[in-house]
Amino acid sequence: MREREHTSKHYELQLRELKDKLLLMSHQAELMISDSIRSLVERRPSLAEEVIRHDDEIDKLELAIDNLCYEVLALEQPVARDLRFIATALKIVKDIERIGDIAVNIAERAQELIQEPELKRLVDLPIMGDAAQKILKESLDAFVNSDADLAEKVISNDNIVDDLYEQIFRELLTYMLEDPRSISRAIKLIFIAKHLERVGDHSANIAEMVIFLVRGQDIRHGTRLDRGR
Amino acid sequence: MPDTVKINVSHANFFYGSNQALYDVSMKLRPRFVTALIGPSGCGKSTFLRSLNRMNDLIPGARLEGKVEMDGEDIYAPQMDVIHLRRRIGMIFQRSNPFPMSIYDNVAYGIRINGLAKRRVQIDEIVEKSLTASALWEEVKDRLHRSAMSLSGGQQQRLCIARALAIEPEVLLMDEPASALDPISTAKIEELIYNLKQDYTIIVVTHNMQQAARISDETGFFLTGRLVEFSETKRLFTAPEKRETEDYITGRFG
Numbered sequence: 013m014r015e016r017e018h019t020s021k022h023y024e025l026q027l028r029e030l031k032d033k034l035l036l037m038s039h040q041a042e043l044m045i046s047d048s049i050r051s052l053v054e055r056r057p058s059l060a061e062e063v064i065r066h067d068d069e070i071d072k073l074e075l076a077i078d079n080l081c082y083e084v085l086a087l088e089q090p091v092a093r094d095l096r097f098i099a100t101a102l103k104i105v106k107d108i109e110r111i112g113d114i115a116v117n118i119a120e121r122a123q124e125l126i127q128e129p130e131l132k133r134l135v136d137l138p139i140m141g142d143a144a145q146k147i148l149k150e151s152l153d154a155f156v157n158s159d160a161d162l163a164e165k166v167i168s169n170d171n172i173v174d175d176l177y178e179q180i181f182r183e184l185l186t187y188m189l190e191d192p193r194s195i196s197r198a199i200k201l202i203f204i205a206k207h208l209e210r211v212g213d214h215s216a217n218i219a220e221m222v223i224f225l226v227r228g229q230d231i232r233h234g235t236r237l238d239r240g241r
Numbered sequence: 242m243p244d245t246v247k248i249n250v251s252h253a254n255f256f257y258g259s260n261q262a263l264y265d266v267s268m269k270l271r272p273r274f275v276t277a278l279i280g281p282s283g284c285g286k287s288t289f290l291r292s293l294n295r296m297n298d299l300i301p302g303a304r305l306e307g308k309v310e311m312d313g314e315d316i317y318a319p320q321m322d323v324i325h326l327r328r329r330i331g332m333i334f335q336r337s338n339p340f341p342m343s344i345y346d347n348v349a350y351g352i353r354i355n356g357l358a359k360r361r362v363q364i365d366e367i368v369e370k371s372l373t374a375s376a377l378w379e380e381v382k383d384r385l386h387r388s389a390m391s392l393s394g395g396q397q398q399r400l401c402i403a404r405a406l407a408i409e410p411e412v413l414l415m416d417e418p419a420s421a422l423d424p425i426s427t428a429k430i431e432e433l434i435y436n437l438k439q440d441y442t443i444i445v446v447t448h449n450m451q452q453a454a455r456i457s458d459e460t461g462f463f464l465t466g467r468l469v470e471f472s473e474t475k476r477l478f479t480a481p482e483k484r485e486t487e488d489y490i491t492g493r494f495g
Contacts, residue, residue, distance in 0.1 A: 092487050
């Protein structure tokens with residue numbers, strides 16, 4: 013269902029600019045996550061370096077998006093779906109920015125790991141990287157297309173990433189128990205897995221906000237908190 | 242939220258001659274609530290408002306089908322005393338319309354013609370009480386016998402509210418009460434409406450959606466004579482149910 017345009021062209025353009033900036037920012041975050049994992053798997057320090065450099069752009073976009081949101085709030089007093097869109101933008105921009113930071117953290121661990129001999133051939137970590145990227149991409153697609161059904165799928169798929177983290181953690185634990193010299197590298201790999209698990213969490217947050225955006229329902233924290241309307 | 246209903250409108254159809262202005266409107270207006278009616282020009286919100294105290298009776302050919310009850314009593318019943326009804330349901334208009342007399346006499350007018358009080362001290366007391374309730378007392382207490390026309394637009398509107406309050410109505414109908422006022426006077430009227438709802442049931446027609454959002458507990462959205470959506474104001478302005486409401490309040494017209 014295509015949305016009708018605002019009678020005020022200026023307002024329409026402002027909202028469109030906001031959406032475009034969010035798309036650009038999320039696209040970069042996605043790319044940074046995939047590059048950070050590739051830099052580790054393919055042992056390419058230059059790629060890790062590139063990820064770290066990209067973070068500035070994400071941060072700049074975060075500031076620009078925040079400013080644009082405040083402008084629209086102050087000047088247009090948005091209501092209903094427009095209000096939910098601004099609220100969603102203000103929240104997910106933080107999630108996307110954190111995903112950028114996570115990519116930087118992964119890239120930094122990758123840079124350190126590349127300088128040491130490989131602990132083992134990485135099998136599960138790239139799988140986990142793919143899974144995290146997939147749900148990140150889906151959460152952002154859900155946002156772009158206002159697709160609440162896809163957002164629901166993202167939320168229920170978050171446990172796939174959680175399970176992979178458990179599995180990787182246990183496997184690396186056995187390496188550390190067998191050979192204490194592996195501890196430093198294994199811990200770094202565990203960190204990376206933990207980072208990817210956080211990407212899943214942020215994606216689920218984004219998906220929750222998409223459901224709020226589309227349906228006007230706040231589903232955060234499940235039914236655990238009994239909220240009045 | 243109380244379940245009681247002050248005014249119950251059921252299946253109201255309204256006609257100006259052969260022109261139908263309202264289509265099957267049903268609405269339960271709650272006591273001591275501010276209810277805002279919004280919608281584009283010609284949507285029927287003012288017609289609806291005016292049907293609540295039978296102001297439309299004055300228009301030739303105007304006719305209402307359906308039922309309007311206040312406290313369970315049919316206000317269109319043949320035995321209904323319309324003058325008495327309008328005493329119980331006061332009205333405030335867009336353009337303040339003080340009588341060309343003193344501030345004091347404006348407020349005392351209704352008391353005198355309705356015979357609500359005879360003795361000067363009693364009238365004095367009601368005048369002060371009404372002006373205090375309309376947040377005007379402090380500004381006019383030293384010049385009560387000056388002409389009402391010497392007041393500013395915002396003060397005149399609060400005087401009209403005091404005049405309406407003086408005869409102790411139960412319901413206040415307001416048709417764009419602040420649209421001709423500057424932001425400061427508007428803020429005062431809005432604050433006043435907010436405070437008055439402790440004692441009165443208030444129904445406000447407004448083109449200013451932010452105003453509806455600020456002052457009302459419930460909001461009804463009218464479009465082409467139909468009540469499209471009627472719900473809690475904070476719900477309606479954050480997550481309306483209907484596409485038409487969404488488009489209107491977010492400024493997607495046409």
